[in-house]
Amino acid sequence: MVDQLPPLPLALKAECLDRRRRAVQETLRAKGLDGLVAYGNGRHSFLASNPAWYLAGFRQLGPHMAVLLPAEGDPAVIVAPTWDAGRAQEQIGLPDLVAVEPADFLPAVQAALDRLGMRRGRIAVAGGVQPRLISEAWPVMLRNPELGDKLVSDLSRIRDEWSLACVRKGAAIAEAGYRFILETARPGMPEYVLAAESEAYMRGLGAEDNFQLLSASQHNRAAHRTSERLLAAGDVLLGEITPSVDGEYVQICRTAVIGDPTQTQLAAFDLLDGALRSAMAAAKPGVAARDIVEVMNAPIVAAGYEPYTKPPYMRTRGHSMALGSMDPEIAIDSDEVLLKGMVFVLHPNQYLPETGYIMCGEPVIITDDGAVPLTSRMGRLETIPA
Amino acid sequence: MLSMEPSIKRGLTFWDRALLPWDEFHERIGTIRTAMRAAGLEALVVSGNMYEDAALLYLVGGNVDGTMVLTLEGEPSIFTVSGSRESFFLRELTWMQDVSYRGALVGEAVRKALHERGVTGGRVGTAGLQVLAARPYHDLIEALARYELHDFNAKLADIRRRMRPRERTAMARARSITAKAVAAAERVFAEGASNAAAVIEAERVARLEGAWDYRALANIGADELRPLEQPSDERREPLLLWVATRYQGYWADQAAGLSSAEGDNSRKAVAAMTAVAQPGVTAGAVAEAGLDALPEEARRCALAYGLGRGIGIELNGWPVIAHSSDDVLTEGTLLSFHVFAGGPGRPSLASALVEVRAGGAVPFG
Numbered sequence: 010m011v012d013q014l015p016p017l018p019l020a021l022k023a024e025c026l027d028r029r030r031r032a033v034q035e036t037l038r039a040k041g042l043d044g045l046v047a048y049g050n051g052r053h054s055f056l057a058s059n060p061a062w063y064l065a066g067f068r069q070l071g072p073h074m075a076v077l078l079p080a081e082g083d084p085a086v087i088v089a090p091t092w093d094a095g096r097a098q099e100q101i102g103l104p105d106l107v108a109v110e111p112a113d114f115l116p117a118v119q120a121a122l123d124r125l126g127m128r129r130g131r132i133a134v135a136g137g138v139q140p141r142l143i144s145e146a147w148p149v150m151l152r153n154p155e156l157g158d159k160l161v162s163d164l165s166r167i168r169d170e171w172s173l174a175c176v177r178k179g180a181a182i183a184e185a186g187y188r189f190i191l192e193t194a195r196p197g198m199p200e201y202v203l204a205a206e207s208e209a210y211m212r213g214l215g216a217e218d219n220f221q222l223l224s225a226s227q228h229n230r231a232a233h234r235t236s237e238r239l240l241a242a243g244d245v246l247l248g249e250i251t252p253s254v255d256g257e258y259v260q261i262c263r264t265a266v267i268g269d270p271t272q273t274q275l276a277a278f279d280l281l282d283g284a285l286r287s288a289m290a291a292a293k294p295g296v297a298a299r300d301i302v303e304v305m306n307a308p309i310v311a312a313g314y315e316p317y318t319k320p321p322y323m324r325t326r327g328h329s330m331a332l333g334s335m336d337p338e339i340a341i342d343s344d345e346v347l348l349k350g351m352v353f354v355l356h357p358n359q360y361l362p363e364t365g366y367i368m369c370g371e372p373v374i375i376t377d378d379g380a381v382p383l384t385s386r387m388g389r390l391e392t393i394p395a
Numbered sequence: 396m397l398s399m400e401p402s403i404k405r406g407l408t409f410w411d412r413a414l415l416p417w418d419e420f421h422e423r424i425g426t427i428r429t430a431m432r433a434a435g436l437e438a439l440v441v442s443g444n445m446y447e448d449a450a451l452l453y454l455v456g457g458n459v460d461g462t463m464v465l466t467l468e469g470e471p472s473i474f475t476v477s478g479s480r481e482s483f484f485l486r487e488l489t490w491m492q493d494v495s496y497r498g499a500l501v502g503e504a505v506r507k508a509l510h511e512r513g514v515t516g517g518r519v520g521t522a523g524l525q526v527l528a529a530r531p532y533h534d535l536i537e538a539l540a541r542y543e544l545h546d547f548n549a550k551l552a553d554i555r556r557r558m559r560p561r562e563r564t565a566m567a568r569a570r571s572i573t574a575k576a577v578a579a580a581e582r583v584f585a586e587g588a589s590n591a592a593a594v595i596e597a598e599r600v601a602r603l604e605g606a607w608d609y610r611a612l613a614n615i616g617a618d619e620l621r622p623l624e625q626p627s628d629e630r631r632e633p634l635l636l637w638v639a640t641r642y643q644g645y646w647a648d649q650a651a652g653l654s655s656a657e658g659d660n661s662r663k664a665v666a667a668m669t670a671v672a673q674p675g676v677t678a679g680a681v682a683e684a685g686l687d688a689l690p691e692e693a694r695r696c697a698l699a700y701g702l703g704r705g706i707g708i709e710l711n712g713w714p715v716i717a718h719s720s721d722d723v724l725t726e727g728t729l730l731s732f733h734v735f736a737g738g739p740g741r742p743s744l745a746s747a748l749v750e751v752r753a754g755g756a757v758p759f760g
Contacts, residue, residue, distance in 0.1 A: 052400045055402055205599055220402040233408075235405060
């Protein structure tokens with residue numbers, strides 16, 4: 010199953026990375042800043058942003074990486090560990106790159122800041138989720154460092170061509186992975202065996218990582234990590250499948266029934282699917298995220314399920330898939346406004362008392378006509394032979 | 396060895412009650428409480444997250460991130476970072492009854508839990524707080540301002556190092572999973588598969604065998620160890636592969652470097668380290684023995700990748716096998732030696748998972 014999907018054009022990656030760094034430099038100059046320190050920890054979680062990854066295009070093995078970007082001039086990259094230098098140089102392609110041991114990271118950053126003349130200027134730090142050791146080092150190393158996460162996030166939340174190429178490939182892998190799951194799952198199979206086989210399949214298609222929840226029950230409380238439970242006729246199988254391609258995660262949320270679905274299950278899925286489609290139609294540039302939540306919740310509330318539209322019966326109505334930006338969060342308390350070109354997953358996943366938890370969610374891109382799915386086919390209530 | 400951190404530990408996630416039953420954790424808690432009393436502590440506050448979990452996992456037993464409050468008497472509580480939707484599943488992973496979601500800022504919840512248990516002042520131990528980001532850390536410290544805080548990390552680590560029989564059984568299970576994964580990779584590689592495909596097969600088998608977490612590095616696209624990022628048809632001989640798997644919180648790792656003349660260098664170095672590892676010897680002396688067995692050009696590479704670490708509930712635990720280390724090996728310590736000997740010619744990779752016994756190091760399991 011290797012190389013079924015065409016490789017992505019690496020020249021496009023280099024071009025987009027260069028454009029990202031120049032765009033950040035323009036913003037730095039416009040704001041009167043002298044430079045940016047973009048930091049990334051080694052936990053490439055799609056639930057947290059990684060500004061260094063966004064500007065370097067590299068997922069480092071070690072716990073630390075920083076891109077030092079002066080407002081004028083060339084950037085410097087410090088990455089850990091030393092033995093990963095070859096991979097870093099191949100993928101980052103910048104001449105000013107140094108690989109150090111994790112313990113030497115901060116001294117190396119300080120030396121590079123000195124060399125670039127960034128210690129004394131107005132410097133912003135985009136850190137994402139930082140260990141305390143790192144976040145408390147910046148004020149010592151820099152003179153009054155300013156918050157710079159938004160500076161990167163505002164750029165990265167609008168996907169460029171490379172990001173979209175990765176996301177589209179990721180969506181194709183996710184859909185293929187789910188088809189594989191439907192073909193492979195059978196009563197008597199442990200959840201973790203199904204997960205193992207589908208993981209390997211998606212890895213062969215080019216998924217470097219996968220934030221996956223895959224679980225089943227006759228009445229699901231929610232989706233969760235894969236357990237030892239054996240699949241059984243009548244189970245509702247939930248899949249939150251999130252492969253990553255070059256650091257870009259893309260998520261689909263799916264539900265299948267082992268055996269014939271009941272009329273209640275079909276009606277429940279239709280209710281959530283209708284809510285998703287309404288929200289997608291409304292999700293246009295300029296619309297507030299909280300309004301999308303209202304639109305999505307409206308048919309569910311009208312059907313009498315208002316209490317179940319809140320935690321702990323659901324988590325959120327949609328979210329970014331990082332690593333570049335955590336925007337937008339599609340939540341009732343969100344002040345964010347949708348912008349053309351944003352990519353995120355929209356999902357009315359939730360518990361319903363008659364059926365248990367149901368998942369239906371699509372990765373979408375915001376266009377003038379609303380949210381357009383990045384998948385070839387939206388989810389439906391699938392059937393697995395009992 | 397450093398390896399690519401996955402976005403979620405998504406392998407078999409369950410509490411193996413047959414292997415680590417309820418009483419296992421009560422005995423651990425009993426040992427900790429004895430140490431707390433000896434240190435004059437009224438309570439212990441322990442934090443962990445999905446990535447740095449050793450201290451918390453030892454006490455809680457499942458992959459439950461958050462902050463635990465343990466007093467000298469009564470049931471402990473844990474305040475989780477994972478969302479309220481996940482709480483029902485987290486409760487399935489731990490022996491603890493009081494599991495509740497509080498988000499990242501748990502200071503007030505911890506202070507209230509201490510008060511409810513009658514601990515309104517005095518000496519409170521802390522462990523694992525280094526994993527907290529700045530805001531949660533300061534929130535917790537401010538909430539505990541009325542207590543005298545005492546760093547309990549070293550004592551807890553010392554207790555954890557004396558591995559219990561059931562822990563060793565869990566680790567043996569991880570070792571078995573790892574061995575099967577490596578064997579599967581070697582088999583498909585021998586049949587003509589690429590290095591990347593061999594790594595994928597290792598992961599498939601590891602997960603089928605019940606691995607909770609899986610890590611691998613191999614000579615994919617270069618004569619150095621790299622994580623799998625893209626499928627590839629390229630074959631690079633011999634297959635150099637390092638695999639680590641985790642079962643019920645316990646790690647085991649193993650390297651595969653199909654036999655070659657150059658492979659003798661890395662194997663000799665591992666054998667040399669195994670030969671000198673015994674109670675009372677420093678980790679530095681062990682490292683020197685390994686380096687002495689390597690030709691000059693291979694030493695730099697071996698040093699960069701590291702020569703080994705303690706292994707168990709941590710993949711990269713105490714001690715570090717490095718020539719600068721003064722850490723003294725003790726009986727019962729489990730060590731993972733690995734040597735990647737690069738330089739001119741074909742690189743080689745070898746490993747050994749050993750237990751330090753009174754008479755010297757022997758293969759674990």
